[in-house]
Amino acid sequence: MLPRNTFALGGAASGKSEWAEELVNSCGLPKTYFATGRIWDDEVQERVNKHQSRRDAGWRTVECPLDLTEPLAKLPAGEIALIDCATMWLSNHLMEGSDLDAAQAALLAALRDCSAHWVIVSNEVGQGIVPDNAMARQFREAQGRLNIALAAEAETVVQVVVGLPQLLKGEMP
Numbered sequence: 208m209l210p211r212n213t214f215a216l217g218g219a220a221s222g223k224s225e226w227a228e229e230l231v232n233s234c235g236l237p238k239t240y241f242a243t244g245r246i247w248d249d250e251v252q253e254r255v256n257k258h259q260s261r262r263d264a265g266w267r268t269v270e271c272p273l274d275l276t277e278p279l280a281k282l283p284a285g286e287i288a289l290i291d292c293a294t295m296w297l298s299n300h301l302m303e304g305s306d307l308d309a310a311q312a313a314l315l316a317a318l319r320d321c322s323a324h325w326v327i328v329s330n331e332v333g334q335g336i337v338p339d340n341a342m343a344r345q346f347r348e349a350q351g352r353l354n355i356a357l358a359a360e361a362e363t364v365v366q367v368v369v370g371l372p373q374l375l376k377g378e379m380p
Contacts, residue, residue, distance in 0.1 A: 208341035208378070208380070209230075209234045209287075209324060209380055210324075210361075210362040210363040210377055210378070210380055211324055211325075211362055212227040212277060212324065212325050212360065212361050212362055212363070213227075213230065213325075213326045213327075213361055213363045213364075213365065213366060213377075213380060214317065214326075214327055214329070214358055214360070214363070214364045214365070214379070215227045215230075215325075215326060215327070215328045215329070215365050215372075216328075216329050216330075216331050216354060216359045216364065216366045216367070216375075217330070217331060217366055217367035217368060218330065218331055218368070219330060219366055220342075221342060221367045221369065221370070222367050222370035222371075223328050223329075223330075223367040224258060224292070224371050225261070225342070226331050226365070226367045226370070227289055227291065227326045227328050228262070229352055230326060230380055231287055231289045231326055232297065232331070234287055234324070235285070236285060236286055236287040237264060237267075237286045237325065238266055238267070238286070238288075238289065239266070239267045239268070239269055239272050239278075239286065239287070239288045239289070239323075240262060240266050240269070240288075240289050240291065241269050241275060241278060241279075241288055241289065241290040241291070242255075242258075242268055242270050242271065242272075242303045243271060243272050243275070243290065243292060243293070243295040243296040243299065244270065244272065244274070244291075244295040245268065245272050246299070246342070249299070258291070258361065266272050272294075272295070272296070272297070272299045273299055273303065273305075274294070274299060275290065275296065275314055276295075276313050276314065276316070276317040276318055278319070279317040279321045279323075279325070280300070280317060280320065280321070281285055281315075282321055282322060282323035283322055283323060284322040284323060284327075285321055285323070286322070286324070287324040287325065287326065288321070288325045288326070289325075289326045289327075289328070290325065290326070290327040290328065291327075291328045292327070292329055292330065293314075293326040293327055293328065293329035293330075293350075293353060293354070293357060294329050294330040294332070294350060296314075297349060297350055297353055298346065300367070301342070301345070301346055301349065307349045310322070310355055311349075311353055311356060313345065315356055315357075315360060316359075318360055319360065323325070325359060327361075329350070329353070329354055329357060330350065331354065332346075332347050332350045332351065333347060333350075333351045334336075335344065341351065356373075358375070358376065361376065361377070362376075362377045363377030363378060363379070363380060364376035364377065365379070367376075
């Protein structure tokens with residue numbers, strides 16, 4: 208049974224995106240990939256290429272580094288969206304100088320109003336050392352607040368550790 212919405216959380220390179228892709232692929236619904244990343248350098252391009260290579264022609268891709276509200280509003284019931292990832296989306300807003308609280312509120316409202324199923328992927332950033340600069344500390348705090356809010360919105364929350372999904376909330380899809 209597919210939950211209406213799922214939040215997949217994990218550390219960098221934990222397998223969370225692969226787990227989320229498998230979940231979306233297995234549900235049989237028309238699927239849209241919301242790509243939030245921006246290509247800053249060759250390393251990021253390599254990661255994007257790796258993610259793209261895992262998706263077959265059945266995926267529709269929407270590039271949305273800042274605005275997720277409009278594409279979420281356009282999704283009809285009976286479809287599913289994979290948003291990968293909230294961490295890149297938040298980073299983009301931080302780099303743009305956006306009001307992070309307003310951006311988060313708009314995202315949460317759009318997720319609540321979305322007619323389609325959704326899966327959102329995010330990084331757990333609070334288990335490491337305290338960053339040594341103000342911007343990194345601001346990001347870590349904002350990401351922690353966003354993750355808490357996303358977990359509250361989602362019916363199912365799964366933390367992926369070393370490629371293994373651990374159920375935190377709801378029922379395992």
